[in-house]
Amino acid sequence: EVQLVESGGGLVQPGGSLRLSCAASGFIFSNYWMSWVRQAPGKGLEWVAHVRQDEGEKYYVDSVKGRFTISRDNAKNSLYLQMNSLRVDDTSVYYCARVPGSSQATFDVWGQGTMVTVSS
């Protein structure tokens, strides 16, 4: 079964850091681009970051550039999101998602999400 499982969310104070993880199974992880997508409570979806199979290309939404870092470990079938200098408006459910290809850059497999709450 193709599966993505996120972990690492929680409550953090403004200015703090958190590292999210996403464990992949049921497919050849190293063959796929991967992304993080977030959703603030009661709001729509927002793409956050995107990484190529070999980490040779990484992209971020402007609001997280310089604060968040996407990475992956293909040997461990894992995707990560290091989040620093967190702000209240980063509060969201964070999903990891598989991307079928650079030409079909949709999100065809999603994890269940992990909640990040930034509050004092």
Add this chain to the structure above:
Amino acid sequence: EIVMTQSPATLSVSPGERATLSCRASQSVTYKLAWYQQKPGQAPRLLIYDASTRATGIPARFSGSGSGTEFTLTISSLQSEDFAVYHCQHYYNWPPFTFGGGTKVEIK
């Protein structure tokens, strides 16, 4: 950045009726448009990609059309499990990828 606008925000439909959802792009995205379904407390699910191609396992009652800046998702005969929020997303000239604000399909 390409802005995606969905309408209406909420659509009230009776079971068995047809639902038509719209998504507009601020500039042409050619055919590079996807639709997702999201139920409360769940992750989104890919329904349609390349504007009109159903993803694996998606029932034939879901269909997508359009190109350029105007797109439509049609659910031909609403089933109880189809009441959800639907999001569109472009993947033309990324990054960034952007989503529409969503359309909630509710029971009339």
